[in-house]
Amino acid sequence: MSVSLRTMRKDQKGVVVAVNASGELGRRIRDMGLVPGTEFMVVGRAPLEDPVALRMKGFTLTLRNNEADFIVVKPED
Amino acid sequence: MGTEYFVALSGQPNCGKSTMFNALTGATARVGNYPGITVDRTEGRYCTPEFCANLVDLPGTYSLTSYSMEEVVARDVIVDEKPDVVINMLDATSLERSLYLAVQFMEIGVPVVLGLNMMDEVRKKGIRIDSEKLSELMGVPVVECIARRGVGKEELMESVQKVVEKTKGQWTPVNISYGHDLDPAIDDMTELITENEFMTDRYDPHWLAVKYLEEDEIVMKNGRKAGPLSEQLEEKVRTVSEHIQKTLNTYPEAVLADYRYGFINSILKQGVISREDDLRFDFSDKIDLVLTHKFLGPVIMLLIMYSMFYITFNVGAVPQGWVESGFAWFSNTVGSLLPDGLIKSMVTSGVIDGVGAVMGFTPLILIMFSMLVFLEDLGYMARVSYMVDRVFRSFGLHGMSIMPFIMSGGLPGGCAVPGVMTCRTLRSPKERIATIITAPFMICGAKTTAYLMLVRAFYPDNATTVMFGLVLISWLLALCFGRLLRWTALKGESTPFVMELPPYRIPTLHGIAIHTWDRVWEYVKKAGTVILAISILMWALMTFPQLPAERVAAFETQRAQAVEQSTSWVGTAQEKQSKLDMALAEISYNEGESALKHSYAGRMSEAISPVTDVAGFPWQANVAFIGAFAAKEVFVSTMSTAYSLGEEDPEESLSLSEKIAADKAWTTPVIWSVFIFLMVYVPCMVTVAVIARETNWKWATFSVFGSLAFGYSLSVVIYQVGSLLM
Numbered sequence: 182m183s184v185s186l187r188t189m190r191k192d193q194k195g196v197v198v199a200v201n202a203s204g205e206l207g208r209r210i211r212d213m214g215l216v217p218g219t220e221f222m223v224v225g226r227a228p229l230e231d232p233v234a235l236r237m238k239g240f241t242l243t244l245r246n247n248e249a250d251f252i253v254v255k256p257e258d
Numbered sequence: 259m260g261t262e263y264f265v266a267l268s269g270q271p272n273c274g275k276s277t278m279f280n281a282l283t284g285a286t287a288r289v290g291n292y293p294g295i296t297v298d299r300t301e302g303r304y305c306t307p308e309f310c311a312n313l314v315d316l317p318g319t320y321s322l323t324s325y326s327m328e329e330v331v332a333r334d335v336i337v338d339e340k341p342d343v344v345i346n347m348l349d350a351t352s353l354e355r356s357l358y359l360a361v362q363f364m365e366i367g368v369p370v371v372l373g374l375n376m377m378d379e380v381r382k383k384g385i386r387i388d389s390e391k392l393s394e395l396m397g398v399p400v401v402e403c404i405a406r407r408g409v410g411k412e413e414l415m416e417s418v419q420k421v422v423e424k425t426k427g428q429w430t431p432v433n434i435s436y437g438h439d440l441d442p443a444i445d446d447m448t449e450l451i452t453e454n455e456f457m458t459d460r461y462d463p464h465w466l467a468v469k470y471l472e473e474d475e476i477v478m479k480n481g482r483k484a485g486p487l488s489e490q491l492e493e494k495v496r497t498v499s500e501h502i503q504k505t506l507n508t509y510p511e512a513v514l515a516d517y518r519y520g521f522i523n524s525i526l527k528q529g530v531i532s533r534e535d536d537l538r539f540d541f542s543d544k545i546d547l548v549l550t551h552k553f554l555g556p557v558i559m560l561l562i563m564y565s566m567f568y569i570t571f572n573v574g575a576v577p578q579g580w581v582e583s584g585f586a587w588f589s590n591t592v593g594s595l596l597p598d599g600l601i602k603s604m605v606t607s608g609v610i611d612g613v614g615a616v617m618g619f620t621p622l623i624l625i626m627f628s629m630l631v632f633l634e635d636l637g638y639m640a641r642v643s644y645m646v647d648r649v650f651r652s653f654g655l656h657g658m659s660i661m662p663f664i665m666s667g668g669l670p671g672g673c674a675v676p677g678v679m680t681c682r683t684l685r686s687p688k689e690r691i692a693t694i695i696t697a698p699f700m701i702c703g704a705k706t707t708a709y710l711m712l713v714r715a716f717y718p719d720n721a722t723t724v725m726f727g728l729v730l731i732s733w734l735l736a737l738c739f740g741r742l743l744r745w746t747a748l749k750g751e752s753t754p755f756v757m758e759l760p761p762y763r764i765p766t767l768h769g770i771a772i773h774t775w776d777r778v779w780e781y782v783k784k785a786g787t788v789i790l791a792i793s794i795l796m797w798a799l800m801t802f803p804q805l806p807a808e809r810v811a812a813f814e815t816q817r818a819q820a821v822e823q824s825t826s827w828v829g830t831a832q833e834k835q836s837k838l839d840m841a842l843a844e845i846s847y848n849e850g851e852s853a854l855k856h857s858y859a860g861r862m863s864e865a866i867s868p869v870t871d872v873a874g875f876p877w878q879a880n881v882a883f884i885g886a887f888a889a890k891e892v893f894v895s896t897m898s899t900a901y902s903l904g905e906e907d908p909e910e911s912l913s914l915s916e917k918i919a920a921d922k923a924w925t926t927p928v929i930w931s932v933f934i935f936l937m938v939y940v941p942c943m944v945t946v947a948v949i950a951r952e953t954n955w956k957w958a959t960f961s962v963f964g965s966l967a968f969g970y971s972l973s974v975v976i977y978q979v980g981s982l983l984m
Contacts, residue, residue, distance in 0.1 A: 200512065211512065213758065216516055227550065227555075228551075230648075231647075232755050234550075236543065239351050241759040
């Protein structure tokens with residue numbers, strides 16, 4: 182089942198299914214390597230629960246919750 | 259003398275590119291700017307007996323597809339300056355993402371040498387990378403490096419030499435497949451471009467076709483100027499886009515990126531990497547569990563900032579004392595050599611004291627920046643942005659805005675000049691401008707001295723608390739003004755916060771030294787040039803025109819009268835003498851005051867007093883504010899001149915703070931009105947010049963008048979309301 186990245190809990194793993202952002206945001210996300218098929222794990226959230234930090238492809242990426250809304254993921258369970 | 263090569267060094271942020279650049283170029287590196295824009299251009303040389311390489315360090319970029327200034331610069335250098343070779347440094351611990359930029363260089367066609375950096379960390383993690391295999395599959399030389407220890411630099415340059423000898427300036431773009439939807443369209447467009455020789459002098463036809471599909475704004479804009487073919491190409495892109503939108507529900511740009519990553523993956527999967535460690539927790543994650551912890555994170559952040567503040571002022575005070583006493587000695591020595599008169603007064607109070615007061619801050623700035631550079635290179639500042647982004651966003655700013663704020667004096671003692679320059683890291687023009695305009699509200703080193711002097715005078719018992727309160731107020735005002743701007747002149751969406759949290763890495767001493775030196779040198783240059791000029795100007799404004807002869811004579815008569823009268827006073831000789839001294843000092847003080855009021859500076863103050871009276875400023879502060887627009891350092895020196903002119907015996911003089919405290923004009927509403935105005939009213943002249951350079955004159959002008967209006971309104975409210983309540 183696919184869900185939005187926003188709903189993922191800390192320490193949960195998943196795979197990116199689709200990135201529905203266009204324009205600058207979409208480009209930034211792709212440039213950083215967050216493309217369909219990427220495996221990742223939520224490693225942390227900032228003190229106010231936003232932004233969120235993901236570990237993927239050997240590095241840590243952060244993005245805001247309202248940006249995570251554009252990313253459809255399949256949680257591993 | 260051998261051959262000269264032109265080599266560009268590129269890489270993604272945090273890949274160790276600059277470390278390798280420093281290792282290669284050593285002391286030959288020098289920083290400039292790209293013509294017309296403000297992105298740093300670092301150049302240096304590397305020579306062997308056979309050849310010399312002129313290296314240019316391209317700005318760190320994740321890709322060549324975006325439109326940030328750095329990415330456009332990196333691309334333009336490649337396209338327009340046609341380097342013989344690009345050395346692409348890669349973070350080998352994150353190979354898949356790192357190769358994304360390399361693939362784009364290969365698509366342009368520039369000869370590439372790959373430097374696999376951080377091989378020591380790769381080995382520590384137990385990953386095996388087959389660099390020969392990678393080189394074979396990519397068709398470019400691959401060199402294993404450990405930039406921190408300079409490992410691999412000779413091999414890199416040997417590869418550069420081999421590549422130049424082999425390619426002989428010939429570029430061979432690599433065409434990767436983008437799938438059955440895009441490839442035919444690209445072929446079509448390439449053919450059209452080649453036939454019409456459409457911008458082929460600048461770009462490779464295939465690459466140009468790809469850029470059209472990516473809807474690259476800059477390429478399309480150039481295309482529209484180049485000729486009517488661009489319409490035809492854009493039409494083709496629209497057709498393909500519609501098709502892909504219908505069949506795949508995505509955009510050509512996304513498809514291109516997917517295929518690039520697919521190409522990279524197909525290479526990596528052919529035995530280049532022995533083991534993937536994608537989601538494995540590493541050392542940095544463990545540190546982050548503490549440093550970005552929900553409660554501990556912010557607490558530690560505040561502690562770190564507080565200790566930076568503490569170290570800067572307590573450790574820095576010692577060398578600051580040396581510099582200051584050095585200048586005092588110099589001033590005295592020069593003073594004793596020169597005859598009394600205008601020249602002596604100008605050299606000592608105008609030149610030496612003015613510049614000396616500013617140079618006294620150099621040790622503080624040095625200490626502050628070396629700590630800040632250390633935290634930045636360590637990777638901690640990215641965590642700070644991550645933690646504060648939610649708060650900053652509610653004020654319409656970005657997590658990254660915290661760096662310019664801190665640099666400008668968010669921890670007192672910074673300087674808005676480097677602070678404004680740090681705003682380059684912000685991508686969105688709107689958030690960037692809002693940060694640039696508000697960062698100068700922070701309490702920079704120059705304002706710190708002014709506040710220390712005033713706070714010591716008025717709140718000797720609660721100095722620390724008041725100082726801390728002022729810092730908080732400056733943050734609050736900056737954030738609120740930022741919010742106002744983002745609601746009005748700078749309306750718009752916030753920029754994405756898609757950012758890397760780099761792994762923690764202990765920075766090299768060499769790197770810290772270079773970065774710190776750059777910033778300190780910037781400050782010293784400012785002190786040596788602008789401040790010197792302003793300090794002489796202010797001296798002249800406060801000295802000329804001198805009192806007319808009859809008024810000087812009147813003060814002389816008063817003195818003579820006092821001496822005469824003193825003979826008839828009662829008391830011992832000693833009592834009479836001290837009473838006489840006091841009377842004489844009083845006369846001298848009055849003379850100094852009338853001289854200053856008579857000078858141009860005094861007249862200017864007089865002229866603006868109807869306006870400033872509404873905010874309650876004393877006339878000395880008026881003069882000081884005028885001077886402080888030139889440089890905030892001038893506030894203290896002007897106040898001290900205003901309160902000390904006519905002082906006969908410096909040995910017995912009261913300290914400036916005591917003198918101000920004794921002045922009845924300073925009531926509580928006046929104090930706070932001056933405090934807030936000094937914080938906000940205008941950035942200093944150097945900062946305004948830097949703002950103009952980083953944005954344009956329109957925003958620089960706005961930063962002057964906008965802040966002036968904001969500061970004045972606040973001061974008027976404080977003074978008027980305060981006076982009513984008192």
